[in-house]
Amino acid sequence: MEFITYEQEGYVGIVTINRPKALNALNSQVLEELDATFKAIDLDATRAVILTGAGEKSFVAGADIGEMSTLTKAEGEAFGKKGNDVFRMIETFPIPVIAAVNGFALGGGCEISMSCDIRICSENAVFGQPEVGLGITPGFGGTQRLARLVGPGMAKQMIYTARNIKADEAYRIGLVNAVYPLEELMEAAKKMAAGIAMQAPIAVRNCKKAINDGLEADMDQAIVIEEKLFGDCFETEDQKAGMGNFLEKDKEKKLKVVPFQNK
Ligand code: CAA
Secondary structure, eight states: OOOOEEEEETTTTEEEOGGGTTTOOOOHHHHHHHHHHHTHHHHHHEEEEEEESSSSSSEOBBOOHHHHHTTOOOHHHHHHHHHHHHHHHTTOOOOOOOEEOOOOEEEHHHHHHTTTEEEEEETOEEOOOGGGGSOOOOOSEEEEEEHHHHHHHHHHHHHHTOOEHHHHHHHHHSSSSEEEOHHHHHHHHHHHHHHHSSSSSSHHHHHHHHHHHHEEEEEEEEHHHHHHHHHHHSSSSHHHHHHHHHOOOHHHHHOOOOOOOOO
């Protein structure tokens, strides 16, 4: 891997996009390496993933403008599909992915953060979809996920005006869950990931699937999706241990961490 680093800290995987000379912009190679990195994650040993960018200035400054500048219509569409396929793989990754947005999250950078389950950012983060200023549309999911996350009115304003927003505004409109000083961002992301990793892993995965799949269905179908994934948790070792632990009269035992089995 030239542009992606992967670290494993206990049950937490940390994926870092590392192309600082181009502010971590996404060219084809970065997209391919991201895809391969996620697909290589050991899902028996990992319960949450953090996605971040190398350096102190940029999370991801977008798709690579140099690479896109000479594309034909057909090549442009294929490049959009390449990004969309990788981002959809992240969105539907079986375990939660937290974006730790450490600076610029523009165009494809904002879009990849939106394919993650949760976004937190540093105070110097800047979000935006500047594509119309470059003569193109957001092409890695921005026209779809931004409206779903912050509502169509705000998404259209951001996309049509190509105006960037700072961390406090991203927080105000619900694009990020929390803002931290840059030096505290990764610790906060790791703490959140560790908090997820302590929970019953099958239940967490099923929650992600229920929320994602349910949002794409109408309510009648969505509650059936929930029922199936709820039922799926029963008879697991985690469900027996988790509930048994609660029902123990001994307070110490009740509070002990359940040795979740992932099966
Ligand atoms: N693609 C390619 N290279 C990029 C890049 C990008 N998206 N963003 C930054 N870089 C490169 C610059 O070309 C520069 O390289 P050189 O040193 O070789 O000249 C290097 O990164 C540093 O960038 P700047 O000198 O511009 O740094 P700055 O601090 O002055 O500005 C910035 C930072 C405001 C983020 C500015 O770099 C910028 O506006 N970048 C482009 C942001 C953008 O428009 N992103 C959307 C891309 S389109 C897209 O993503 C389409 C889609 O939906 C799929």
